[in-house]
């Protein structure tokens with residue numbers, strides 16, 4: 001008897017497994033077929049779907065077609081006409097190159113291919129079902145290629161059951177179509193769903209393409225960008241700051257004409273708009289970066305929407321400055337002060353106010369709890385601040401024991417005093433209070449971010465944050481990258497009250513969330529936490545726990561725009577003054593601005 005335990009998987013099983021990498025849903029098929037049509041040099045591409053692609057997906061192109069041999073070959077795994085050696089990977093200009101898409105699609109659906117080259121009189125028709133070759137025959141067909149994919153996942157019912165409702169699946173398809181149609185404006189695209197024509201995008205320039213996708217109104221909200229720095233070319237459109245919107249959906253990056261997601265690039269755009277758009281609003285952008293393929297590595301993700309540059313930082317800086325320049329030219333941004341670190345909120349500068357200089361002249365280093373700097377506070381105030389801080393501080397180990405009682409007393413009076421603060425909210429953004437002849441302006445969001453950060457940061461194995469079980473566990477579908485990250489952080493997440501578990505490939509299940517976190521969108525929040533976490537790893541070298549606490553704080557703290565009751569404001573201030581460091585957020589942003597009454601006197605020239 002043969003005792004071998006290792007056997008090669010039958011081809012069709014291997015193909016089904018590999019197909020999972022490439023095809024998650026109908027939209028993935030659409031993406032691959034559209035990309036193949038573009039690589040084939042098509043100028044006209046028609047996409048037809050039925051039942052959001054679950055029943056049928058057809059892509060008809062007028063590209064170069066295939067000869068009878070290639071028509072058969074294209075379904076083989078690793079069959080590609082696009083590269084022939086590893087070196088070609090560094091000069092890649094086509095969308096595909098792995099030769100996996102068609103083999104994968106054919107493994108999990110019923111495919112019909114019709115194709116003909118210009119020089120051939122008759123075309124070829126091929127039928128393949130679940131990787132099984134059914135037939136090949138001559139046929140009449142126009143020059144170009146038509147792929148018809150029927151009954152996706154018909155042979156993997158578990159996967160088919162995972163598909164969302166038609167509306168959601170069709171939305172994914174439209175997203176993919178837009179990502180391909182925006183950068184290929186020389187191609188005429190037609191999209192038909194259940195026999196209705198949904199989109200008809202004639203060839204034209206980029207602005208026309210964007211207009212036909214989003215509506216003509218968009219034109220007056222966009223400003224062009226065109227910069228060539230040699231290393232990278234930046235082209236496209238960004239929106240005027242005043243046209244910023246509440247949603248992030250019209251944000252597109254294309255690197256060498258391929259749609260990519262990249263938190264860095266996205267961060268660079270927001271950096272350029274800093275101080276020009278209000279919190280919670282987002283710029284639209286359609287940005288094209290062109291650079292030598294040898295400076296990028298697109299191949300880090302199987303579906304290739306992630307991109308890595310050999311020099312991230314240079315690209316980041318060039319992008320920020322190109323956008324700033326474009327905004328400046330369009331007079332959207334004052335040309336002054338681009339290099340300065342001063343934080344100026346242009347929203348606060350109204351037209352009829354006399355403004356002498358666009359800077360805020362407070363000392364960022366000034367620490368009201370540190371009295372080495374005598375000029376900023378009067379002696380009497382100093383005493384108060386010191387008491388206030390010591391009183392609220394929970395772990396001042398240097399206190400002499402005999403002073404404890406006095407301290408305790410001071411704490412009581414000051415706590416009372418703190419609760420008696422009069423406080424009001426300014427612009428739903430700041431809390432304003434006075435304290436012993438000083439005016440304190442406290443950034444409400446940053447204050448809360450600090451509080452939440454310290455709350456999580458102090459968590460140890462023994463003081464694990466309790467988790468509230470969800471009534472309905474929520475499933476998260478993640479990119480391979482995010483899945484890897486979250487898996488790596490799972491113990492940290494658990495410690496902080498997020499009850500997570502791996503749930504199949506690239507997906508997680510959330511069973512519970514920290515008790516003190518309520519009323520928030522779990523998927524969105526976790527997504528935000530991962531994005532912040534990734535950015536933090538670039539900005540600073542942090543250990544996992546600290547980074548995660550920062551990311552959670554940033555994404556779960558109470559945002560600007562929230563109306564706070566007086567009691568809530570007081571509570572917030574009390575918590576803030578209870579923090580180890582109430583002055584700065586974990587990432588070093590100022591939380592409290594303090595104006596001494598002497599400065600007010602000075603203003604009135606007393």
Ligand code: ADP
Nearest residue numbers: 036040074080081096097098099100101102145
């Ligand atoms: P890849 O695009 O990575 O090369 P695919 O599996 O998507 O791999 O396609 C395999 C090959 O089939 C391509 O390299 C190309 O030669 C051929 N092919 C696929 N689609 C078309 C098309 N629409 N027109 C012409 N040739 C095509």
Ligand code: MG
Nearest residue numbers: 032036096101
């Ligand atoms: Mg391909």
